[in-house]
Amino acid sequence: MIQVAINGYGTIGKRVADAVREQPDMEVRGVAKTRPNFEAETAVDKGFPLYAAIEERADQFEEAGLEIAGPVEDLVDAADVVVDATPSGIGAENKSMYEAYDTPALYQGGEDADLVDTSFNARSNFEDATGADHVRVVSCNTTGLSRVIAPLREAYGVEKVRATLVRRGGDPGQTSRGPINDILPNPVTIPSHHGPDVETIFDDLDIDTLGMKVPATLMHMHSLNVTLEEEVDASEVRDLFAEESRLFLIPERMDIDGSGTLKEYALDAGRPRGDVWENSIWEESISTVGDDLYLFQGIHQESDVVPENVDAIRAVLGEADAEESIQTTNETMGIGL
Ligand code: NAD
Structure with a gap:
């Protein structure tokens, strides 16, 4: 099972977490949040291990009655791949952490293209991401x-x-x-x-x-x-x-x-x-x-990149080709209106 970390649990991150959980070959290793808001509460309700994105704020979670599994570094270390879904520009700041733990990372469209080895769209250039350490799922x-x-x-x-x-x-x-x-x-x-x-x-x-x-x-x-x-x-x-x-x-x-x-x-x-x-x-x-x-x-800006993130996970790890991955993602998520 591919262990997936999700750093940044907002609009995109929470959707990617739900989609990853549906995949037969993936597991959500945990999600990292900066503060104990409603999204942190639902992450815990859904059973996702919650990590503190900013270690000094870990006690805020405890005060809100939310158990913290550890600092985000532990999550990145334990995962096979990290999906960074933090606000624009924060992904670039996080890059050195992913490199330090040798964990391949996916970034979102708010980051600059020159941050990464390749930009990614499953239908168009899936193979370009194979074996890459830093991939940007485009906006x-x-x-x-x-x-x-x-x-x-x-x-x-x-x-x-x-x-x-x-x-x-x-x-x-x-x-x-x-x-x-x-x-x-x-x-x-x-x-x-x-x-x-x-x-x-x-x-x-x-x-x-x-x-x-x-x-x-x-x-x-x-x-x-x-x-x-x-x-x-x-x-x-x-x-x-x-x-x-x-x-x-x-x-x-x-x-x-x-x-x-x-x-x-x-x-x-x-x-x-x-x-x-x-x-x-x-x-x-x-x-x-x-x-x-x-x-x-x-x-639909909040969701069209979600299946693309799932496919990008398989692409970077070389776990499937484009057709196989897209089909699995579509079937598990129920894509195809
Ligand atoms: P968001 O603000 O809804 O979510 C970001 C989350 O990251 C928030 O929960 C925030 O608290 C958290 N965060 C902030 N700093 C952090 C840190 N240092 N470590 C960990 N978490 C941190 O943002 P979003 O809309 O999900 O956007 C995330 C990325 O996805 C951006 O690059 C954005 O450009 C891109 N994107 C957004 C949309 C959209 O329409 N919402 C669509 C496609 C791509």
Whole structure:
């Protein structure tokens, strides 16, 4: 059994812990937290051994009645691999600790690409992570773009990608984020950083991205234009995407008109936390004009990277190939709406 440590038990970390627990070949060795909040309490309720990310604060957990298994260093030492899901920039600070214990580490999209040996998307470049010590699972938006670009490149070739990302202001739990009543060009400079981030997954991809922020918490929305290397009928692209396990084509009959109904559907379908692990592409939006493809897709920022982290664990340890790992992860998590 692969022993997995999770350092940083917030939005991403707690979801990765639950997903790892579902895997037949993995065990959550423990989770590390900085403070005894509600997430620390649920970690204990779920039976995850709790470690103190900052040793001097260990007594705060004891005072809150939460038993601490030890300092985070003990957890990193005991694990085969660590998933660092701390806030942006903290992963870079933690790198030397992972190196000291010779434990391979996965970082999240908030870290810089040059921190790691390779950036990772399971569908696009699984093998690049084999044997690597430091791997970055790319951000929610980059994951969403990569999942669409990979099959298009393979099937038709991609000349140029242009994407406008309408980004949620914050996650539902991020009470201090905004805007509350505005529409921001964000980042205001063009291209946004997302394009270069996608280029860390694909060599020689030509992509420009623009970002905006809006008063929403549920999901991001991408408006995508891909110039293909050949003219393709929209129905062919729909068939191509239908074969992709992490692309959900929203059928017209479902009457899902936006991210609100999409999340409602995920909750009705019994998804934990209402998570939507797949890209959600409005099937009717898939259109072609000459060699230009257009579509709209919803990206659930809190969860689409979760199966990618699970696959990255197998990739770094060389425990499975891409197809095998993706299939196991999909089956155990229930991916495929
Ligand atoms: P979060 O704030 O919800 O969770 C981070 C957790 O780490 C918190 O519980 C925090 O208390 C804890 N923490 C802080 N300092 C720590 C330390 N030194 N050691 C251990 N734990 C520490 O953040 P998040 O949204 O889960 O983001 C984590 C990473 O994932 C970031 O790199 C982010 O860019 C990336 N990411 C976030 C999203 C998203 O939409 N939330 C999507 C994809 C990727």
